[in-house]
Amino acid sequence: MVFNSLIFTVYLPLVFILYWGFFKKSLAWQNSLLLCASYVFYGWWDWRFLSLILFSTLLDYGIAIQLSKAKEFRNRKRYLILSLILNLSLLGFFKYYNFFVDNWIKAWGLLGVSMSHDTMSIILPVGISFYTFQTLSYTIDVYRNRVKASTNIIQFAAYVSFFPQLVAGPIERAKEFLPQFQVIRKFNAKFALSGVNLMVWGLFKKVVVADNCAFLVNSIFSHSENYNSMTLFLGAVLFSLQIYGDFSGYSDMAIGISRLFGFRLMTNFKFPYFSRNIAEFWRRWHISLSTWFRDYLYIPMGGSKGSFWKRIRNVFVVFLVSGFWHGANWTFLAWGGVHVLLFLPLFAVQKHKTNIETSRFSIMQVFNIVSTFCLVTLAWVFFRSDTIEKALEFMLDIFKFSGISLNYFISTPKLFLFSMIVVMSSAVLLLFEFFAVQNNQKELALSPIQVVFIGVLIVFMGVFKNPETFIYFQF
Template identity: 60%
Template sequence: MLFNSLDFAWFLPVVFILYWFVCNKSLKIQNALLVVVSYVFYGWWDWRFLTLIFFSTVVDFVVAKQLLKETHSKKRKRLLAVSLVCNLGLLGVFKYYNFFVSSWIDAWQLLGVSMAPATLNVILPVGISFYTFQTLSYTIDVYKKRLKPTPQFVEFAAFVAFFPQLVAGPIERASRLLPQFQRKRNFDYTFAISGFYLIIWGLFKKMVIADNCAFFVNQIFEDPGRYSAIELFMGSVLFAFQIYGDFSGYSDIAIGVARLFGFSLMTNFTFPYFSRNIAEFWRRWHISLSTWFRDYLYIPLGGSRGNIWKQLRNVFVVFLVSGFWHGANWTFVVWGGIHALLFLPLLIFKANKTYTNQIKLSVKQLPNILVTFVLVCMAWVFFRADNISIAINIVYNIFSMDSSSLHFFYKTPKYILVSLITSLGIGVMLFYELKSMKKGNTEVTLGYYQALLIAVLIVFMGVYKNPSEFIYFQF
C-alpha cells in the first residue's frame, strides 16, 4: 500500500479510530491490532510475501529466547548463525541470486566459455532489505547481551512489521523501538499534530518535488545521448532532489504516522545537501542505514582502530556493502566505491570528523557545500543509470563543455508548467530547511503546512488514479 494512494487515505483513519477508540483499554490488544493492520498494509501489495516476514519473525523470536537461556559460547554462536543464515539467505535468494548467476556467466564468457543461465523467476519482495536488517539488529543485540529478548511474540511481531516504516525505514534498532511496544501509549494531541504536519510535509516532498523531478529525470536517463552537457548535468541535479524528496519524504510520512499512534521513530535525514564534505553527508543521509553499518559492520571489522591500511579497508568494505545493499547491480557497487574514494582523503588527513557541529551557513562555507553537492550529484549518476557504461558516458559528456542550450525544458507549455512547479517545490523545501537550521528545529507555522496541504491536494487530484511508487521500494 502506498502512502500517496487513496487506499492509504482511508486505511489510516480507520486504523487510527480502531487503535485509540476501540482497542485503547489493552496494550496487548493494541499491539495485536498493529500486527494485523501491518500485515494487511504489506499484503496489499502481494499477500504471498507475508510468509517471509512471518518466517523471519518466528526464527529471530525463537533464537533470541534460546540465546537468553544458553551460556555456552559455541552454542550461542551457532544460534546467531541460524538467524544470520536464515535472514541473509532469504535476502540473497530473492534479491541477489540472479545477479550472482548472471555475473558468473559473464565472467566465463570473457574467457570464451558459454554457459546457459539458471536464473529464478522471482519478484523482489518490497522492503526485504529494511525489515531484514531491523530484525537482525534484535538477535545481534541479544547475542551481545545489549538487550533482553521479549517473551511476548505479539510485541516482537509488531516491532518487525510495524507498518509506518516496514517498507522503506527508518531501520529502527530493537533497543529503541521494541520498548515502545512494551509500555502503555497515551494519546498526546501535540505529538499527534506534529506527526500530521510531518505527513503533509512528506507528501509535499514526494508528490510536488520528487514526482515532478522524475518527469525530466526519466526522459534524460532513458536516452542520455539526445541531450547536451548542461541538460545532463541538470538531470543529475534533478535526480539528486528527486531521490531526496522521495526518500526523505517517505521517512517524514513514516515518522509522522508513527507519531499518530504514540511512537517515536529516529530521524533519517538532516539537511544532507548542505553538507561540507562527504563524511558529513553520510552523517546526514539515510542515518538509520549508515549508523547500522557503523555499529554492525564497521566497528566489528575494527573501525578506526589499527593502522591506516586497516582503516582504509574497513571504509571500503562498508561503502561497497552499502552500495550492494541498495540493489543487485554493479552500478550500486560502483556508487558505493565512489563514495569510499571520496571519503578516503578525509580519513587519511583525519578530516572525516571536521564537521560534526550544527550547520551554520556562511559565505566561507558555501564553496565546500557546492563542491560536496556536485560530487554527490556525479555519484548519483551511477546510482540512477541502467549500467556502468551509460553512467560513464553521461559523466564524460557533462564535462565535455558542450555549449548547447537548455532547449529540453521548454518544448511545450506542459514542460514549462512542470519546470515551474519543480522549481517552486525545490525552492520551498530549501527555504524551509534554511529556516529550520536557523531556528534549530523543524517546526513551522500552521499556515505554512496548510499551504503545503493545498499544493499536495492539487497535485494529488491529477495523479491519485496511478500514484507513483517510492524509489526505495525496489531496495
C-alpha cells in the same frame, strides 16, 4: 499499499479510530491491532510475501529466546551464526540470485564457454532489506546482552512488521523501539499534531517535488545522447532532488504516522544537502542505515583501530557493502566506490569526525556546501543509470561542455510546466530547510498556515496524476 495512494487515505483513519477509540485501554489489543493492520498493509502488494516476514519474525524470536537461555559462549555463537546464515541467505536469494547467475554466465562467456542464460523469475519482496536488517540487529544485540529477548510473540511481531516503517525504514534498533511495544500508549494531541506536520511535509517532498522531478529525470536519462552538457547536469541535479524528496519524504511520513499511534522513530535525514563535506553528508543521509553498518560491520571489523591500512580496508568494505545493499547491479557498487574515494581524503587526515557548526554560513562554507552537493550529484549518476557504461557516457557528456542551452525544458508546454513546478517546489523545499538549519532545528516545524498551504498544493498536484511508488521500495 503506499502512503500517497487513495486507499491509504481510507486505511489510516480507520486504523487510527479503532486504535484510539476501541483499543486504547489494552496493551494486548493495541499491539494485536497494529500487527493485523501491518500485515494487511504489507500483504496489499502480494499476500505471498507475508510468509517471508512471518518466517523472519519466528526465526529471530526463537533464536533470541535460545540465546537468552544458553550459558556457554560456544552455544550462543552458534545460535547467532544460525540467525545470520538464514536471514542473509533469504535476503541474498531473493535480492541477488539472478545477479550472480547472470554474471557467472557472462564470466564463462568471456572464456568462450557457452552456458544457458535461463534463470528463475524471482520477485524482490518489498522492504525485505529493511526488516531483515531490523531483525538481525535485534538478534545481535541479544547476543551482546544489550537487550533482553522478547517473550511476547505479538509484541515482537508488531515490532518487526510495524507498518509505517516496514518497507523503507527507518531501520530501528530493538533497544530503543521494542520497549515502546511493551507499554500501553496514551494519546498525546501535541505529539500527534507534530506527526501530522511531518506527514504533510513528507507528502510535499514526494508528491510535489520528487514525482515532478521524476518526469524530467526519466526523459533525460532515457535519451541522454540527445542533450547538451547543461541539460545532462541539470538532469543529474533533478535526480538528486528526486531521490531526496522521495526517500526523506517517506521517512518523514513514516515518523509522522508513527506519532499518530504514540511511537517515536529515529530521525533518518538531517538536511543532508547542506553538508560541508562527504563525511558530514553521511552523518545526515539515511542515518539509520549508515549507523547500522557502523555498529554491526565497521566496528566489529576493527573500526578505527589497528593499522592505517586496516582502517582503510574497513572503510572500503563498509561503503562497498552499503552500495551493494541498495541493489543487485554493478552501478550500486560503483556508487559506493565513488563515495569511498571522496571520503578517504578526510579519513586520512582525521577530519571525517569533525562536527561543523551549521547555524551560520560563511562564504567558504557556502562554497563547501555547493561543491559537496555537486560531488554527491555526480555520484548519483551511477545510482540512477542502468549500467556502468551508461553512467560513464553520461558523465563524459557532461564534461564535454557541449552547450548551455535550456531548450529541452521549454521545448513543449508540458515540459515547460513541469520545469516551472520543479523550480518553484524545489525552491520552497530548500528555503524551508535553509531556515531550519539556520535555527538549528532537528526537524522541520511548519506553522498551521504553512501546513494548510502545502496541503492544498499536495491535493492539487495529486488530482492530475497517479501515485508514484517510492524509489527505495526496490531495495
